[in-house]
Amino acid sequence: MVEVRRAQTYAGFCGGVKRAWNRAVKASQATDGPVLLSGKMIHNTPAMRELASMGVREATAADLEGETTGQTYVMRAHGEGPAAFEAARARGFNVIDATCPIVTAVQKIAVQLEEDGFQVVLFGHRDHPEARATVAYTKRGLIIESTEDARALPYYPKLASIAQTTVLQADYVDVVAALRERADVFEDRGRVCGWTLHAQDEALALAREVDAMVVVGGRDSSNTIQLVRVCETACPTFHIESPDELQAGWFAASSVVGVVAGASTREVDIQRVIAFVSALPSPVAA
Ligand code: SF4
Known part of the structure; x- marks a missing residue:
């Protein structure tokens, strides 16, 4: 079997994403109507799909034009400009600020x-x-x-x-x-967030000790793209958004595979990747 090593500390939801996620879920439990997001709350399609199943979705132009009083509107973790806050409040939305602190x-x-x-x-x-x-x-x-x-x-x-x-x-x-x-x-005065910095360091250390890396995270997720760049300097690296994209052939020559994940990747997706790769035969046994 292929040995899988995962990033132990910085893989999956960071503090800012956890906070935004919890706020959106709590809002959905408190209302019968949809909870609207100011944009893609986090850059991860499987996670956004799970939110949609709870009635949390991106606001459309029609949502913004219709009757809005009292509807919940969540400002995404990436933040919104002051005009977006003013416009949402002026239209009577119950605004929840989920901007990462x-x-x-x-x-x-x-x-x-x-x-x-x-x-x-x-x-x-x-x-x-x-x-x-x-x-x-x-x-x-x-x-x-x-x-x-x-x-x-x-x-x-x-x-x-x-x-x-x-x-x-x-x-x-x-x-x-x-x-x-x-x-x-x-x-x-630049400040790369600590989660991002530590995740990059941890990913590089792991990439240096394995035969191949899998990076799980959104294709439009900035922190995930940086993890891919870091890992690619050390070994063959495969970027996937969903475990369904995995191909056994990628690991035909790999005895040890590392797994890291972007800040908006769900733990369930990380676990599915680990299960898939660790069930593969190692090159020696194959
Ligand atoms: S990665 Fe972004 S959302 Fe997460 S803790 Fe850092 S700044 Fe906040």
């Missing part, structure tokens, strides 16, 4: 830096809801995605950097080095 802290830092006269630059993904929401709390904040973007910035008297909480720390360090050259006064 770490993301909220970054939003506050961005506001404070701008008040202190800094041009705020966030390193992240322009189309990621967390990056967009954080910058929406500033008047002039910018999102950059690479060191090339950093080098292309104009020169500022005061420049400060922050980071999307799930970027790869090594990438952020490179971007900061480039940003330092773009201002008289530079401040680095």
Whole structure:
């Protein structure tokens, strides 16, 4: 049989996702009507399907146009900009803020830096809801995605950097080095979340001691994509969103397989992956 080793500490729901999940589930138990989400609450399709089975789903344009008074509207873990909160409250929704507190802290830092006269630059993904929401709390904040973007910035008297909480720390360090050259006064206030950092470290350590890795997590999940990048530096790595995607042939030459998971992956999916891989014959026995 193939030996499976899983990340012991940082695999599956992080604190922010657990908190958002619990708030949405509790809201669904307290109402007969649907619980609406401001967007994809977490970037994980199986988890979103489970929420849907409890009456928790993404709000549609029709939901926002119809009668809204008293309906529950949950702001996702990635956060929403101030305009989204104002619009939801103005329409009479019962708004539940499920923004991860770490993301909220970054939003506050961005506001404070701008008040202190800094041009705020966030390193992240322009189309990621967390990056967009954080910058929406500033008047002039910018999102950059690479060191090339950093080098292309104009020169500022005061420049400060922050980071999307799930970027790869090594990438952020490179971007900061480039940003330092773009201002008289530079401040680095970036904060990759501790779960993300530890998960990346744990995944790399595991990837170095196995023959292949499975990373379970959403295809559009930023922290999962970083785990894939980290593991790929050490061994063949397979990124799946659902255990149904697993193929026995991937592990034909593997005696030991590692399993890690993104911050929005359910434990049930991790367990299914472990069960599938550990039931495979090892190459020696096959
Ligand atoms: S990965 Fe970190 S910042 Fe993002 S929701 Fe989880 S705990 Fe919060």
